[in-house]
Amino acid sequence: MATYQLNVNGQRKQVDVDPSTPLLWVLREELKMTGTKYGCGISVCGACTVHLDGVATRSCVVPISLLGNRRIVTIEGIGSDPVGRIVQEAWVEKDVVQCGYCQSGQIMSACALLKANPKPTDDNIEESMGGNLCRCAAYVRIRQAIKDASKHLA
Amino acid sequence: MVRGLLLLLFVGACIVMSRSAFSSNHFKRQSKSDGLVAWQQVYSVLISPRCINCHTATNYPQQGDDRHRHFANVIRGPEGKGVPGLNCVSCHQSANADSTGVPGGHNWHLAPLSMRWQDEDDQPLSSAVVCHSLTDRTRNGGLNASGLLKHNEEEPLVLWAWNPGRRQNGAMRTLPPLTHAEFVTATRQWIDAGMPCPR
Numbered sequence: 001m002a003t004y005q006l007n008v009n010g011q012r013k014q015v016d017v018d019p020s021t022p023l024l025w026v027l028r029e030e031l032k033m034t035g036t037k038y039g040c041g042i043s044v045c046g047a048c049t050v051h052l053d054g055v056a057t058r059s060c061v062v063p064i065s066l067l068g069n070r071r072i073v074t075i076e077g078i079g080s081d082p083v084g085r086i087v088q089e090a091w092v093e094k095d096v097v098q099c100g101y102c103q104s105g106q107i108m109s110a111c112a113l114l115k116a117n118p119k120p121t122d123d124n125i126e127e128s129m130g131g132n133l134c135r136c137a138a139y140v141r142i143r144q145a146i147k148d149a150s151k152h153l154a
Numbered sequence: 155m156v157r158g159l160l161l162l163l164f165v166g167a168c169i170v171m172s173r174s175a176f177s178s179n180h181f182k183r184q185s186k187s188d189g190l191v192a193w194q195q196v197y198s199v200l201i202s203p204r205c206i207n208c209h210t211a212t213n214y215p216q217q218g219d220d221r222h223r224h225f226a227n228v229i230r231g232p233e234g235k236g237v238p239g240l241n242c243v244s245c246h247q248s249a250n251a252d253s254t255g256v257p258g259g260h261n262w263h264l265a266p267l268s269m270r271w272q273d274e275d276d277q278p279l280s281s282a283v284v285c286h287s288l289t290d291r292t293r294n295g296g297l298n299a300s301g302l303l304k305h306n307e308e309e310p311l312v313l314w315a316w317n318p319g320r321r322q323n324g325a326m327r328t329l330p331p332l333t334h335a336e337f338v339t340a341t342r343q344w345i346d347a348g349m350p351c352p353r
Contacts, residue, residue: 020253042224042254042322043245056239061256066247109239116238128239130227 001048004064007078026064027052027074035075035104039133046132048104050074050105056112062143075104083153084111087121098136110146118153120146170192189347193285195332195340196306200288202330203304204315208263211270215242220329222234226343250319257327259314268293285351299345307343 002078006013006032014029027033027050036059038046043058050059051073059128078084089112099154106129113120114127119130132140181292207216214223231237236244246262265271271284278284283289287293287301297305306312316334317326332340344350 023255043256044270046226049244056244060244061245061251061254062247063251063253066249066258068248111238113237124237126227127229127231127237130229130248131240131244 002065004067006067006072007069009074009080010071015064017064020063022060022061023050023064023072025052025068027059027072029063033074033076037101037104039102039105043078044131044133045102046105046109047102049108049132051078051108051112054112054115056109066074071073073150075108078108078111081111083115085151086152087111087114087145089150090145090152094145094148096141097146102132102134102136106134110142112148112151114146114153119150135154185324185347186350189344189350190352192343192347193350193352194281196344197281197284199315199330199337200284202315202328204255204318204327205312206271206278208282208311209265209269209271210276211267211272211274212276215264216276229304230264234266250317252320255320255322255324257314257319260310262311266295269295280352282352285349289349289351299349302349303338303341303345307338 001016002019003014003016004026006015006026013031014051015026017026017030020140023101024036024038024041027036027037036050037047038060039045042062043061048058048060049056051057052062052067052070054073073081079088084107085108091097091103091107096106109129109132113124117124122143129139129142129146178320178330184318200209203216203219203221207221210216210230214228215230216222217224226240228240228242229237231241233240236242245256247256247258249258250256250258251258258319271279271287273279279287291297294302315330318327318329332336
C-alpha cells in the first residue's frame with residue numbers, strides 16, 4: 001500500500017492503495033465517485049474515460065503509481081467547464097442517452113475533441129470517438145450532439 | 155654509390171607505400187563487408203514486431219507479433235500521437251501496466267512517415283531501403299552517425315523493445331532477435347564502417 005495525493009475536479013484527495021490499482025477503481029471504490037464506469041478493464045470500450053491534464057484517458061489502465069501530478073477531471077466535474085457544460089446541454093437537448101452506461105466516457109471524449117477542435121468534421125468525430133463503444137448504438141445521436149455543441153462554441 | 159643508395163631508398167619507399175595502400179584498401183574492404191554484416195543485424199531488430207509496429211506506412215499503428223491493425227480504429231493523427239479523444243497516451247502511460255497488459259513508455263507515439271519501414275500492405279521494406287532512409291538526414295530527424303548511435307543506445311522507446319512487459323494473458327511479449335547490447339554493438343560497427351547500405 002502507498003499514499004497518493006490526488007487533484008480530482010479541483011479538490012485535493014488522499015488515498016492509500018496498492019500502487020498497481022487502476023485509477024478507475026480509486027475513483028469508484030476509494031472516492032465513491034461512480035460516474036466513471038467500468039466497461040472492459042482493458043481500454044477497449046472507453047466507458048472509463050476521464051481527463052488527465054486535459055487529455056482524454058482510459059482510467060481503467062492507468063495504475064495509480066503512474067498518475068504523477070496530473071489533474072483529474074471526471075464526469076462529475078466536467079459540467080464546471082464551459083465546453084463540458086455545452087456538451088452536456090447538447091446531450092440533453094438531443095436526448096442522446098439510451099441505457100446510458102457508456103455516456104460518461106462518450107461525453108469526456110467529446111469534450112476533449114471539442115476543446116482541441118471546436119469545429120470537427122464528421123471524419124474528425126469518427127476518428128476521435130472511435131474508441132468509445134455504445135451497445136445501444138446511439139452513435140448517430142452522439143454525432144448530432146457533438147455537432148450541436150460545436151455550433152455553440154466560438 | 156650515391157645513385158645506388160638513392161635508388162635503394164626509392165625502391166624501399168615504393169614498397170612501403172604499396173604495402174600501406176594495400177593495407178588501407180584491404181581494411182576498407184573488410185570494414186565495409188563487416189559493416190554490411192552488422193547492418194543486417196541492426197535490420198533484423200528494426201523489423202521485429204516490437205519496433206516495426208510503430209514504423210508503419212499507414213495511418214494506424216499495429217500490435218502483436220502478427221502485426222495486426224491496432225484495435226479501436228486508433229489512427230496516426232497529424233503528429234503521430236493519435237487524435238484528441240483518442241491519443242496514444244489515452245492508454246499508453248509512461249511505463250508498462252502489466253496488470254492490464256497495456257504497454258507503456260515515455261512519450262508513446264508513432265514514428266513519422268519518413269521513417270516508415272513498411273509498405274502500405276504492411277510488409278517490411280527491404281534492407282537496402284530501410285538503410286537508406288535511416289542514413290538520410292532529411293528523413294531520419296536530422297540525426298548524424300553519433301545521433302543514430304545515441305538514439306539506439308538511449309531513446310526510451312527503443313529501450314522499451316527490450317522491456318516490453320506482459321500481454322493481457324500474462325505472457326511476456328517477445329523480444330527482438332538481439333540483446334540491446336548486441337544491437338548497440340552492431341550499430342557501432344555499422345557506423346564505424348561508414349554506414350554502408352546493401353544494394
